Amino acid sequence: MISVVIPLFNKEQSIDSTLQTVLKQTFQDFEIVIVDDGSTDHSVEKVKKVIDPRIRLIHQTNAGVSAARNRGIEEAKGEYIAFLDADDEWKPDYLKTQYELTQKYPECNVFACNYEFKDAQGKVTPTIIRKLPFESEKGILSNYFEVASCSHQPLWTSAVMVKKNAIQSIGGFPIGIKSGEDLLTWARLAVNGKIAYAKQAYAVFNVEGYSISEKPKRIPAEQDIVGQELKALLKAHPSKGLRLYNALWHKMRSSIYLRLKMRKKSIREAFISIKYNPLNYKLYIYIVLNLLPVKI
Known part of the structure; x- marks a missing residue:
């Protein structure tokens, strides 16, 4: 079984559509662990309207996305954990593809696929991933840092699945970091195990509010x-x-x-x-x- 971990904080406009993309997966052996991180809008009410016995809703006071993901990891019952943010989407074969990677590359701790960007107008843009070390559609990402340094990030949270024991062995996602916590997590996993990767995009990053042409909304942390x-x-x-x-x-x-x-x-x-x-x-x-x- 795969545990899908979704951190939730004030995403009432998107959480229902995100959940539907999970429930419509062609691979159905999963549970959904939603960690409400102290939402103050109607996000929780939206979740409660979706009736499926595989959904578990857990509440905690607001502690940030890393703490919410870590709580989901702790509560997960599956051997594998697939992360999904509450405003992103999966294509129907996403979990099927990730499961196939676990069967083909059991020696790996991390399983990832490509993804695509979608803006508020629905325009879809592909990623640019350079220097992959294999020619086939799936393979071992043996040069993760080199690829990440010259491409869009090959590991993006909503397109990554990990072995539960592997993410726990590095202490989960770092607490107290508001930006870059995911990059640090993937780096720690990359030096401690192998990564399986699928070239085709099975996840969608809804990038509203992430435009690089706009003035950044957050100043980098003074203590880096x-x-x-x-x-x-x-x-x-x-x-x-x-x-x-x-x-x-x-x-x-x-x-x-x-x-x-x-x-x-x-x-x-x-x-x-x-x-x-x-x-x-x-x-x-x-x-x-x-x-x-x-x-x-």
Whole structure:
């Protein structure tokens, strides 16, 4: 059995359609563990209207998405845990594909597939995934950090399934981090086990509110816990791929600071990224842009 873990916080507009994409799966041996993280809208009422004995609704005071996912992991009865955010979708063969990966690659701890973006107008955009190490439709993602450093993220939460004991062995999702907690989790899993991957997109990331052209809604955390933990991972598991992954994290922070016009912080993050990957020309562009007058 697969346990589907859905953290829920004020998603009354989407939770019903998200649940329906689970219930319509061609693979039906699953349970749904919904962790209400202190919702203040009508999300819980929407869930209660969906009648299916496989749905369990658990309540907790608001503690954040990582705590909600960890509670779902703890409550899950299945050997495998598939994560799904309350505003995303699965195509009908998603769980079937993930289950097939477990049968073909039992040595793996993580099972993932490609996904696609959908905006508020319904426009669908594919991901760009480069440098996959296999030619067939499914295979072992043996160079996860290298792929993640030059592509859209190959592991995205609503398109990932893990062995319960594997996610528990790394302590679940890190608490107290508001951005990047998923990237750190996948990195920890990647250095501790193998990843099976399917090239075809079976999940849909509803990206409303995630436009990179808009001013970021959240300032990066002053205490960069993710950066510190990724640096520690690199020290414990030195590799070119993990160096590039560290560079990517600081490049992302530099980009956000640049768009927020926080120039000194953007330049600082760019220089940290350059230490890990001095050949990334975009970092030098970031520095130049930060030094130019605002009007330019």
